[in-house]
Amino acid sequence: MYTRILGFAAVAACLAMPVSAAVALGDAAGSYSISPANSSIRFSIGKVGGGGLNGAFARFKGSIRIDNGDVGRSQVNFTIFPESVGTGQGRIDAFLRSDAVFDSANSPEIQFRSTSVTRTSDTTALVTGRLTARGKTFPEKFTAELGGLKAGTIKFHVTGKVLRSRYGMDVGTPIYSNIVDFDMTLTGKRG
Amino acid sequence: MQASITNTPTRYGWATILLHWLIALIFIGQFGLGFIMVRLTSQRTAFELIQLHKSFGFLLLGLVMLRIAWRLGNVWPPLPRSVGTLERRAAPLAHFALYAFQLALPLSGWALVSVSMLEIPSLPFNLFIMPNLPLAESDGAESFWAAAHWYLAYAGIALVALHAAAALRHHFQLRDGVLTRMITPSSDQE
Numbered sequence: 001m002y003t004r005i006l007g008f009a010a011v012a013a014c015l016a017m018p019v020s021a022a023v024a025l026g027d028a029a030g031s032y033s034i035s036p037a038n039s040s041i042r043f044s045i046g047k048v049g050g051g052g053l054n055g056a057f058a059r060f061k062g063s064i065r066i067d068n069g070d071v072g073r074s075q076v077n078f079t080i081f082p083e084s085v086g087t088g089q090g091r092i093d094a095f096l097r098s099d100a101v102f103d104s105a106n107s108p109e110i111q112f113r114s115t116s117v118t119r120t121s122d123t124t125a126l127v128t129g130r131l132t133a134r135g136k137t138f139p140e141k142f143t144a145e146l147g148g149l150k151a152g153t154i155k156f157h158v159t160g161k162v163l164r165s166r167y168g169m170d171v172g173t174p175i176y177s178n179i180v181d182f183d184m185t186l187t188g189k190r191g
Numbered sequence: 192m193q194a195s196i197t198n199t200p201t202r203y204g205w206a207t208i209l210l211h212w213l214i215a216l217i218f219i220g221q222f223g224l225g226f227i228m229v230r231l232t233s234q235r236t237a238f239e240l241i242q243l244h245k246s247f248g249f250l251l252l253g254l255v256m257l258r259i260a261w262r263l264g265n266v267w268p269p270l271p272r273s274v275g276t277l278e279r280r281a282a283p284l285a286h287f288a289l290y291a292f293q294l295a296l297p298l299s300g301w302a303l304v305s306v307s308m309l310e311i312p313s314l315p316f317n318l319f320i321m322p323n324l325p326l327a328e329s330d331g332a333e334s335f336w337a338a339a340h341w342y343l344a345y346a347g348i349a350l351v352a353l354h355a356a357a358a359l360r361h362h363f364q365l366r367d368g369v370l371t372r373m374i375t376p377s378s379d380q381e
Contacts (some may be wrong), residue, residue: 047312048312048314048320049312049320049322051310087240089308089309091309092309095234095238097234098234098236099233099234100233100234100235100238101235171235171238171239172238173318174314175242175311175312175314
């Protein structure tokens with residue numbers, strides 16, 4: 001299997017990306033665990049007058065399973081530990097961890113469990129699932145783009161918008177947008 | 192008897208009276224709000240109250256500028272003849288200081304918001320974006336303006352208490368019309 005992927009990689013270098021990725025997803029079938037060292041979960045919240053609040057979660061875990069025959073049966077799950085939020089400004093981090101936003105002491109995990117994966121192009125898929133934060137669960141959708149595939153490692157660029165008001169985190173609206181823009185790089189290692 | 196908007200040589204008109212009490216209410220309310228908002232355990236309520244404090248601060252600044260313009264453009268009734276020399280000299284200084292505090296408090300608050308590294312925009316009453324003052328952001332500048340705002344608030348509220356005590360002395364001890372003329376507007380017949 002690894003040799004097949006390596007072989008593919010050599011071919012891929014000579015081919016246009018979408019075509020290569022189409023080949024790749026078939027080869028990518030299997031289970032991966034998200035490697036935090038090579039992944040990031042960043043977010044951005046716009047604010048009135050321009051600019052925004054940018055941050056990232058340092059600690060999270062998750063898994064990606066790509067179904068061999070049917071991409072639609074693939075699955076993405078991840079858990080974020082909001083205690084690890086970082087914005088570069090300690091007072092804002094403390095505010096986000098407090099009961100004003102994440103209430104990480106009482107709700108230490110934010111979970112996403114995919115319910116369906118739909119191929120939207122050779123390299124992209126729409127992942128829908130259920131996001132749970134502060135005891136509230138709502139359907140959300142994310143766009144995943146295959147960013148790379150090499151021996152036992154698969155990389156996705158995942159983006160999506162989440163309305164924070166749904167999860168009891170609407171503090172600061174309308175100064176700060178209700179829309180949280182997620183920008184994640186999830187690197188899975190076959191395991 | 193028709194109440195007059197403008198002052199007359201002996202009495203205040205209702206615009207002067209309305210501005211006085213409206214600003215008094217906001218000024219004292221802002222002190223209470225400021226005192227409470229920094230002592231709350233709920234970060235969410237604190238954030239919301241701080242934004243409300245900012246909104247009323249900008250409203251106060253606007254009203255005070257209007258008030259100063261109104262004062263400069265109106266006749267101003269003098270103190271009653273019965274008022275003694277010392278108070279006759281002290282009262283204008285105290286009133287000037289009150290105006291100075293009414294301006295300095297919202298301005299120092301605006302400066303505090305402008306230099307804060309938190310960069311929280313000002314959206315008074317969720318109506319419009321109030322731009323920041325052109326001051327450099329830094330933790331040091333934020334500490335300075337926070338302290339300035341705090342000292343000005345306590346000194347200002349002490350001056351308001353002195354002003355209120357003087358007004359009550361006029362009403363209950365001296366029994367002149369100094370307090371009542373700030374309650375009952377002038378009329379066209381005067």
